[in-house]
Amino acid sequence: MFEKFKVYETDFAGRPLKIETGKMAQLANGECLVRYGETVVHVAATASAKPRDGIDFFPLSVDFEEKLYSVGKIPGAFLRREGRPSEKATLACRMIDRPIRPLFPKDMRNDVAIVCTVMSVDPDCSPEIAALVGTSIALSISDIPWDGPISGVSVGLVDGEFVINPTAEQRKVSQMAVTVASTDERIAMIEAGANEVSDEDMYNGIMAGHAENQKIVEFIKGIQAEIGKEKFTFPSLKPDPELLEAIKEFAQEDVRAALDTDDKNIRDERLKPVYAKVHEQFDPLYPEQEAQIDECLYQTQKYVVRRWLLDEQKRVDGRGMDDMRPLAAEVGLLPRTHGSGMFTRGQTQVLTVATLGSVRDNQLLDGIDDEETKRYLHHYNMPSYSVGETKPSRGPGRREIGHGALAERALLPVIPSMDEFPYTIRLVSEVLSSNGSTSQASICGSTLALMDAGVPIKAPVAGISCGLITEGDRWMTMVDIQGIEDFFGDMDFKVGGTKKGITAIQMDLKIHGLTPEMVKDALEKTHKARNYIIDEIILKAIPEVRPELSKYAPKMLSTQIPVDKIREVIGTGGKVIQKICAECEITMDVEEDGHVYITGLDIDKCRRALDIIDTIVNDPEPGSYYNGRVTRIMDFGAFVEIAPGKEGLVHISRLDVKRTENVTDVVNVGDVVKVKVLEIDDKGRLNLSRRDALIDLDGAVPENDISDDRGPRRDRRPPRRDHGSRR
Numbered sequence: 150m151f152e153k154f155k156v157y158e159t160d161f162a163g164r165p166l167k168i169e170t171g172k173m174a175q176l177a178n179g180e181c182l183v184r185y186g187e188t189v190v191h192v193a194a195t196a197s198a199k200p201r202d203g204i205d206f207f208p209l210s211v212d213f214e215e216k217l218y219s220v221g222k223i224p225g226a227f228l229r230r231e232g233r234p235s236e237k238a239t240l241a242c243r244m245i246d247r248p249i250r251p252l253f254p255k256d257m258r259n260d261v262a263i264v265c266t267v268m269s270v271d272p273d274c275s276p277e278i279a280a281l282v283g284t285s286i287a288l289s290i291s292d293i294p295w296d297g298p299i300s301g302v303s304v305g306l307v308d309g310e311f312v313i314n315p316t317a318e319q320r321k322v323s324q325m326a327v328t329v330a331s332t333d334e335r336i337a338m339i340e341a342g343a344n345e346v347s348d349e350d351m352y353n354g355i356m357a358g359h360a361e362n363q364k365i366v367e368f369i370k371g372i373q374a375e376i377g378k379e380k381f382t383f384p385s386l387k388p389d390p391e392l393l394e395a396i397k398e399f400a401q402e403d404v405r406a407a408l409d410t411d412d413k414n415i416r417d418e419r420l421k422p423v424y425a426k427v428h429e430q431f432d433p434l435y436p437e438q439e440a441q442i443d444e445c446l447y448q449t450q451k452y453v454v455r456r457w458l459l460d461e462q463k464r465v466d467g468r469g470m471d472d473m474r475p476l477a478a479e480v481g482l483l484p485r486t487h488g489s490g491m492f493t494r495g496q497t498q499v500l501t502v503a504t505l506g507s508v509r510d511n512q513l514l515d516g517i518d519d520e521e522t523k524r525y526l527h528h529y530n531m532p533s534y535s536v537g538e539t540k541p542s543r544g545p546g547r548r549e550i551g552h553g554a555l556a557e558r559a560l561l562p563v564i565p566s567m568d569e570f571p572y573t574i575r576l577v578s579e580v581l582s583s584n585g586s587t588s589q590a591s592i593c594g595s596t597l598a599l600m601d602a603g604v605p606i607k608a609p610v611a612g613i614s615c616g617l618i619t620e621g622d623r624w625m626t627m628v629d630i631q632g633i634e635d636f637f638g639d640m641d642f643k644v645g646g647t648k649k650g651i652t653a654i655q656m657d658l659k660i661h662g663l664t665p666e667m668v669k670d671a672l673e674k675t676h677k678a679r680n681y682i683i684d685e686i687i688l689k690a691i692p693e694v695r696p697e698l699s700k701y702a703p704k705m706l707s708t709q710i711p712v713d714k715i716r717e718v719i720g721t722g723g724k725v726i727q728k729i730c731a732e733c734e735i736t737m738d739v740e741e742d743g744h745v746y747i748t749g750l751d752i753d754k755c756r757r758a759l760d761i762i763d764t765i766v767n768d769p770e771p772g773s774y775y776n777g778r779v780t781r782i783m784d785f786g787a788f789v790e791i792a793p794g795k796e797g798l799v800h801i802s803r804l805d806v807k808r809t810e811n812v813t814d815v816v817n818v819g820d821v822v823k824v825k826v827l828e829i830d831d832k833g834r835l836n837l838s839r840r841d842a843l844i845d846l847d848g849a850v851p852e853n854d855i856s857d858d859r860g861p862r863r864d865r866r867p868p869r870r871d872h873g874s875r876r
Contacts, residue, residue, distance in 0.1 A: 162314035179291025186274035192283035200258035213241035248330035248338035300365035329358030335662020345650035411466030478690035490597020496584035501594035507748035510573035529553035559645030559653035585631035611682040644675035764792030797835025
């Protein structure tokens with residue numbers, strides 16, 4: 150029944166890689182089942198029989214479908230089925246799309262769909278890497294025109310050594326996570342997150358991944374040679390060479406004059422009469438070919454920009470190759486938010502806003518890995534007005550999710566740990582104006598917003614992009630590319646990092662790949678540029694992290710209690726914790742390891758809650774002090790509850806530093822008062838004194854010399870952290 154069924158095996162970074170094809174999805178143009186360890190991913194590549202009419206781009210779609218059965222989970226959604234792709238699935242789609250897209254014919258308009266279905270997950274064998282390799286195989290053996298194969302690996306840095314496709318345990322301690330895709334000669338894609346690693350370590354890690362890729366590329370070539378189909382032909386939509394040359398000769402000087410400005414608005418206005426003039430001249434000669442004429446005008450602009458760069462070392466806006474556009478930074482723009490920062494680079498402008506929340510604001514995740522919550526979030530929005538368009542907002546697309554994730558990855562290594570700063574942190578980057586490198590501007594804006602919010606980041610982070618122009622063996626790079634250089638160039642190499650090292654990389658290519666020399670040059674240029682941004686722009690706008698949080702930010706205290714005391718703090722049916730929260734007007738989260746996080750708007754009420762927990766966890770001892778609430782009034786004194794279920798008597802003689810005639814002259818039911826434990830009798834009853842607490846803690850002077858049994862003060866509270874003010 151399965152006459153075409155084939156199995157191919159090889160070793161991939163020390164683990165078995167098995168490829169099965171010819172059994173499943175036999176109506177697809179190309180398919181394979183990838184078994185990497187116990188990870189199983191099915192990949193199908195399909196192309197439409199005819200090109201799509203009326204479009205000027207190659208319609209490629211990549212889907213990475215996470216099936217929760219792959220990890221033995223039932224979806225948590227109401228319908229109990231997988232919903233829209235998770236953020237990680239979207240990032241996997243983009244990671245696969247970037248290296249394969251440049252290898253398709255640029256003039257092909259047939260729809261191509263890649264569907265990667267994750268069916269089983271071995272935590273030590275990345276399903277994303279399996280899907281990338283499977284995509285290369287499915288396309289290589291299909292009849293879809295494609296100039297592959299490629300391979301992809303993940304590179305870690307563990308104990309100073311590079312590790313290819315690290316295991317789950319190795320990933321936890323790795324100093325970097327770099328995905329490298331390669332053709333048989335060049336580096337086709339780089340995506341990285343790193344803990345401030347040096348340029349040298351990053352470069353060597355990329356080269357290690359590139360070398361490993363060559364083995365799998367040769368493996369795929371063997372499969373292709375044996376069962377690969379002949380590639381189908383398609384109607385080319387390249388513009389007529391005679392028409393292109395005629396328009397280039399007719400409009401080249403006008404295009405030069407129109408493009409020669411640093412203002413995108415002026416450039417667009419200047420191009421309108423050029424387009425009108427060309428159509429007036431050529432529409433009668435080439436009827437019903439308006440799209441071809443527009444394409445020729447696009448090619449003419451591309452020709453002009455590339456000739457300027459390659460032949461004259463001239464950029465559209467007059468900058469040198471290593472010069473950045475005018476830069477500006479501001480903080481504290483929004484008075485009621487917890488932190489805000491705006492970063493401007495030429496006509497690109499991003500406003501980032503920071504919001505701090507409690508532990509319960511962590512994002513819950515329902516995916517195929519072991520990450521269940523997320524406390525640091527970065528969201529990126531790019532409304533249509535940022536590029537002068539009028540499209541309605543329909544929520545974030547794949548591009549917005551990808552750019553937000555890139556900025557998040559760049560800042561993650563400098564975010565303080567939960568023990569240092571137990572807040573959930575959300576950043577939102579609003580792109581106000583876009584003319585290239587908005588993702589890198591959002592990195593810079595995020596640093597500003599975090600510092601303005603008082604988040605004790607380890608170091609400022611900046612982002613910058615590097616472009617590339619190639620022609621045969623000639624090539625050159627330029628730093629801080631704007632939109633037109635991105636459109637007509639060959640690369641957008643984005644790097645985020647501190648002065649110490651790299652924290653994130655994302656590389657977009659329009660050519661088949663980069664040489665090692667190109668990668669090294671891009672790393673060197675972006676390092677110098679981000680150092681300048683940090684020293685001359687960011688730190689001049691805000692020299693250091695604000696010493697205190699915004700008065701509108703929630704205040705938080707944290708402590709750790711013994712695990713066997715958690716039940717007492719929560720109480721039967723949650724009665725104790727609910728009572729504490731209601732009485733102190735706070736929210737409280739108790740973790741399984743005994744960490745307790747208290748959040749509220751009033752720091753004194755947070756401290757009161759912490760005192761109550763302290764009293765629950767630690768039995769009162771003579772000489773200790775508490776804030777207690779008056780629960781009952783008697784003629785002879787007041788009963789004060791220092792913790793749920795722990796109540797003591799303050800005798801009328803111990804209510805105040807002066808003589809008291811009536812208890813209600815000093816306290817009433819519901820009042821919170823400071824008390825000192827004088828003694829605990831043989832029945833466990835507490836004798837408390839407000840008078841002694843006032844004398845010891847507030848320095849009150851008594852009116853008479855009432856004797857007491859005060860012993861030495863003992864503060865038995867567990868270590869606590871007050872995160873409302875750090876200085």
